[in-house]
Amino acid sequence: MHTEVTTTPADENSRRKFLKGCVNAAGAAVTAGTVSSTVEARDTYQRPPEALGLLYDATLCIGCKACVAACKRANDNPAEFSTADKLWDTPLDTSGYTFNIIKMYRSGTMSTKDDESNGYAFMKTSCMHCADPSCVSACPVTAMTKDPRTGIVAYDPEACVGCRYCVVACPFGIPKYQYDSPTGKIGKCELCRHRYQEGHYSACAEVCPTGATLYGRTSDLLIEARRRLALKPGSTTIYPRGNLSGGQDQSYEGYVGKYQQHIYGETEYGGTQVLKLSAVDFEKVGMPYLAPKSSASTSETIQHTLYGGLLMPFAVLGAMTYVARRNVHHEDDASAQEAGKESS
Structure with missing residues (x-):
């Protein structure tokens, strides 16, 4: 019916x-x-006054990847292979077990270093330790935190639930998930904070033979970066190595490259504690264009x-x-x- x-x-x-x-x-x-x-x-958060970070100068980098190997040792990370013979640790990008990588820009005949048209250049990829990090904002369980004094963006695997919101939120694509972890774990650079009590600092800066990666307070690194941009290309200057803000003097005299007149990380995304200098356009060497405001403040x-x-x-x-x-x-x-x- x-x-x-x-x-x-x-x-x-x-x-x-x-x-x-x-x-x-x-x-x-x-x-x-x-x-x-x-x-x-x-508003977008600012860097702490005593923020720690790195200055990477691509004009000084020789692509030796000593920093990559040192980072692996310092964090007890296994080798990753990208070739069939599997004889060498050859990661192609950052991952849950590779927190630092040196990538290469290639153009034309590749005859001259730091030449955009027919040359090559290097670029370091690792956590930028943003002043206002999206990974911290996105994490629902505070597994990602930013130290109020050093500004280091740290990760706590005990608090992590494996949601991977931090992976999606990062504009630099840095936090990576360890898919073979039975409990779910994120891998990223933490500026070797676990080594500070032993009198060490970031392993990548400790071993860099040319000072291409320099460790120190971000305020000191900014001053050094501005000094370099003001130098005449082809002239000579003193380049510090290791820890700019203290420690043994390892400086040496070298030639000044032809820099892009921009310090990447000074204003990008509200500012980062890792700063970069390059002779080749930053977007060409893989650094994204970002407005001077963090997504965290907007979201x-x-x-x-x-x-x-x-x-x-x-x-x-x-x-x-x-x-x-x-x-x-x-x-x-x-x-x-x-x-x-x-x-x-």
Whole structure:
């Protein structure tokens, strides 16, 4: 038997009132959320005054990859092979077990180092230790943290749940997931913070023979980077090696390259603690163009707008309640009509 469900004008009026109430509640939530976002929206965080980092000068890099090997040893990371013979540790990119890599730019005849048209150049890839890191903002369990004094972006495997939000959030593609880990684990550079108590610093800077990778306070590194950009190409200058902010003097005299007049990381993404100099355009050597504002500040502002004043919960709950009420109401009408027919 076909049962026709009918609705009365009173029913329609009731639904309209209910839907109107949901809209009004959402509107009130929007207003509350807007006010809340105005209060809670934040600016991009700045580097701590004592922030530690690296200065990588591509014009000094000879591509020896001593930094890659030292990083592996310092972090007890296994070799990764990209060739059939598997004789050498040959990672092609950073991974859950390779936190630092030297990549090569190639153009034309590759006859001259640091020549964009017919030359080659090197670029170091590792964690940039952002002033306002997206990985920290995205992590729901604070497995990623930023030290308030050193600014180092650290990872706690005990807190990690393997969600990989940090992997997606990083604009540099640095945090990598160890897919063979039974518990789920992220691998990334932490500036060898586990070696500081032993009197050591970042292994990549310790072993670099030319000072292409230099360790120190980011404020000191910025001063050194600006000094180099002001030098005349082809002239000679003194280049420090190792730890710029302290330790044994390992400086030497060398020739000045023809730098791009830009310090990568000074303003990109709100500033990073790892700074870079290059003779070749930064985008050509693989560094992304980024605005001087972090995505973390933007995303958190959006979240505050959506959830401030319970805007999103109110809107979703209101829509779900309306759908549920509408469906249940129809079923009740049909049951009542069916019962009435049976009684008659």
